[in-house]
Amino acid sequence: MPSDEQKKRQVFMISDGTGITVSSLGNSLLTQFENIEFQKNIIPYIDSVDKAISIRDILNSHYNTTKEKALVFMTLLNPEINNIIKTANACIFDFMYTFLDPLEVELKTKSSDTIGKAHTVVDNPMYEQRIKAINFALNCDDGVQMSLYDAADIILIGVSRSGKTPSCLYMALQFGVFAANYPLTADDETHHFALPEILRSYKHKLFGLSIDPERLHHIRNERRPNSTYASLQQCRLEVNEVETLYKNEHIPFLNSTRYSIEEIVTKILSMAKIQRKIL
């Protein structure tokens, strides 16, 4: 362990599966302590007694060396594996049994303790929905394959680099939603933005993305440095035009500047009243 990491508080996020659930809640909790530096270790697939013992040894050895208990967040369903980690000299937060035990009381039934069950979804119709949604997003990226728009749940529109593609991919992967996207550009003759005729028949499916011109300038400049395309003037012009278009056409829109992809997507689905297809 490098010496600058010794000052950080060690956190082990231990899972019998992918580690996605434990790190999702673990990171939310740690973000609440912004004055403390954490060294995060995500440890997936602890699904055997041997692996559990080796993690317990690491935790004990950390305590013996530093005299400081590591924080442990864990989602371990197998009681034997769970109990091995619990005997470590560490500060344990059990994300599963903390709630499973009272849930068993409330639901008047025992839990099934099946390792990794939550994510084994291959036989689940939602798995196919998800793959189809990914293919749809790829096929309908950047204004291509508009013949498929009948099947779209939503069509994102916006200027180049305003976040359409990542948003569509995330909608597909996480929510199984069929999301297309179409780039808006100025009309060659009028130099103004107008809604393309082809989109009019899908107007109820349209959702606009906007972005602060300064942020757009930064993003475009990474792609094509010092181009007209990336200039702050051009970005201001396009954002102004596109927001005017959304307002005139009564198309709902979101300024994505301050948000992560997760936030952009969940806000859009909420505003557009689109149900997620994967629960």
Place this chain on the structure above:
Amino acid sequence: MPSDEQKKRQVFMISDGTGITVSSLGNSLLTQFENIEFQKNIIPYIDSVDKAISIRDILNSHYNTTKEKALVFMTLLNPEINNIIKTANACIFDFMYTFLDPLEVELKTKSSDTIGKAHTVVDNPMYEQRIKAINFALNCDDGVQMSLYDAADIILIGVSRSGKTPSCLYMALQFGVFAANYPLTADDETHHFALPEILRSYKHKLFGLSIDPERLHHIRNERRPNSTYASLQQCRLEVNEVETLYKNEHIPFLNSTRYSIEEIVTKILSMAKIQRKIL
């Protein structure tokens, strides 16, 4: 509420942000009770007192109608909002304060109670890493732009429809990993699979995907029904060839058949010893 949903136990997953964390742990917990049918309601962005009151009213009205308490899973950081939901006549599981309170004791500091902080990452270098990784996956999908392979963290190989593209996109979105993919096909002359010369210089980055022939047949048949490409015979031949290639060339590989995208990706990263770039 339709009558067939009345028999299901109502579950409300309530968040002040996207709802991703609360539904991730919530779904893991519910999966442990496979004999009970749940009606899941994911409710994001409960970030005001007014919204909290309206959810409390819904929960109380559900109890008054059915005499059964809804299950509530929640990640609500604002104490005022949190307390409003807690007064509802429901069975409350607080995913945040259950751990925040003891964490404050252990860390000898108060938490900052900042709503939605966990996901507001625009000013974070990880945000740009993520967008770059998505662009990389799109640019390097299906064997194109091999000139970019120097920048790849990993190059997935496999037969058509074995799950390369969704896996690369998920690696980019969730982990910020630069993942390319390259489709393997039979040599036109020998009719056998061989490792393309261009991939030899990146051999240390290669990771193979395999899949059960029956599953591949099913997936391909959805795409091109009754084609030679989709026939069980062809799928058996290709899978056999590709696995022989992986073994002869000592390329690590994974049979993806029984796994979700999350599992495939986390297993690959673990086997290939690639660190996630987003924590």
